[in-house]
Amino acid sequence: MNWRFNIYKALVWFGVLLIAINVSGQLDLFPLQQDYIEESRYSYGDLDSATHTSILPFSVKDSELSESYFYNDTSLYYSLLAAKVFKDDLFSINEEDFVLRINPLFDFRGAKDLIDTSTYADTTLFIQNSRGFKMDGKIGKRLFFQTGFLESQSYLPSWQKTYADTNLVIPGMGRHKAYKDNGFDYAQSYGWVNYFPAKNINLFFGHGKMFSGHGYRSHLLSHQSFNFPHLKASATLLKGKLKAMWSLAALQSLTRQPLGEVPESLFKKKSATFSSISYLVGKRVELSVFETNIWKRYSEFSGTVPLNGLAYAPVPLLGYLTQRVDSLQSARIGFNGLLKISNRIQFYSQYLIETEGLQLGIRINELGIKGLRVQAEYNQANKVTEMDPLVSFSHLNEGLGHPVQDTFDEVF
Known part of the structure; x- marks a missing residue:
């Protein structure tokens, strides 16, 4: 077990997390998070x-779960600003046979690693700065689609930095470029079309x-x-x-x-x-x-x-x-x-x-x-x-x- 990783996550002392992928609900596939x-x-x-x-991701259409199982909203009142940021879609079309939703993605975090005594750890604030968007929808009752993009800049703890430098990738996030001194710049895109021609048949094509x-x-x-x-x-x-x-x-x-x-x-x-x-x-x-x-x-x-x-x-x-x-x-x-x-x-x-x-x-x-x-x-x-x-x-x-x-x- 990597205790440094657990402590690093526990010591996140500043964060703003507005992830629309969780807020707006899932029309099709539950995310692999x-x-x-x-x-x-x-x-x-x-x-x-x-x-x-035994095979993930699960399809909402093929599932016994609903979005409310994961996120039960207990708030009785939202201000106009809070509703727009935490509840409503930034842009949406909701018709019987056509749904389209577009939302921003943000992930801002900062942390210190108190276990690592190196000069690098002592002088570096480990930040995550990610911005992007997500668009999803459906056409009729059988065709679903989703696409998204996320761009990030990060300063990583020593052990993660070593991994990224050695393997030339950020874990699970693909190739990176140098960002200022000791930082990393990277991006990812994803998207898919999911079609159910019959109740027991599923056809999927995408990038995920x-x-x-x-x-x-x-x-x-x-x-x-x-x-x-x-x-x-x-x-x-x-x-x-x-x-x-x-x-x-x-x-x-x-x-x-x-x-x-x-x-x-x-x-x-x-x-x-x-x-x-x-x-x-x-x-x-x-x-x-x-x-x-x-x-x-x-x-x-x-x-x-x-x-x-x-x-x-x-x-x-x-x-x-x-x-x-x-x-x-x-x-x-x-x-x-x-x-x-x-x-x-x-x-x-x-x-x-x-x-x-x-x-x-x-x-x-x-x-x-x-x-x-x-x-x-x-x-x-x-x-x-x-x-x-x-x-x-x-x-x-x-x-x-x-x-x-x-x-x-x-x-x-």
Whole structure:
């Protein structure tokens, strides 16, 4: 456990946080942010819930939750200014078959690290200055869309600065540029279109993140790396007991191609396919298998490599069973399990074959006191898989799974 990180967050002594993504409500996908994720986990822990929960983000349309579950507004009165800042959309159109909302995003924070005694920490105020916007809406009852942009400048604690300097990225936020002395300048954009042609079929295309598993961490696919473009299709069968998902994604390294006639060469790219099959066994058990294939898209000898035709086949396990031996593809397979002991207690697990990555966890809701929640989780990996960076399980120098890409043991 990184105690410095916990203390750093606890010592935030100044902050102004006006995040419209939380204020205005969600028309479609619940964000992959920890408060939404954890509230969803506890809600789906009820034995009456029959929702597949091993793949995130959850869709509001496909969900048993509503925005009011997360944010119950108890205020009896708003001034005009407070209502505009904290409650109302900055701009909105609300018709029966068309909704459009536009809101600003702001995140202003400042902190001191009292544990670090270095000159850098003693003379630096660790600030976060983020500004952006979010636009979302829907057309009819089946088509949803969202887009947003966030620009940030930050001064990071020593251990985060070392990570950013070494990996050339801000954790989960992509590439950065220098900002004044010791600062970082970075930005991110996201967006998607989500369509439900039928009640049990979902088609998604966008630029964002995914997550596989029931825990805080994931060995299989985590939201800790940067956004990536991906196409995703899913279908629910057998009266909701079986759910199949397939996704094709575009990833890249931070190694550039040889400089040609352009002023700045492109980064070397790779592709990925993700597939999952989950099954609900009664009301208490959910079992799923998750497959990842990384497809090489660049060769030092021939340049761009065409994408293997198998990548387009939405057949689970096909890539894993037919993986090639000529370094053009790498594959991983893993499993998720969830057991609901009662409405309040869940056990969950995960296993990744290639690294012998194991996860065991328990989640307890209202442990004797209303609102008290307890979660404990153990993660380990016993193998490190060395491979060509152009088929490695990474995106922009960050692993697609657990942030520690080495052998490790972790308890929290």
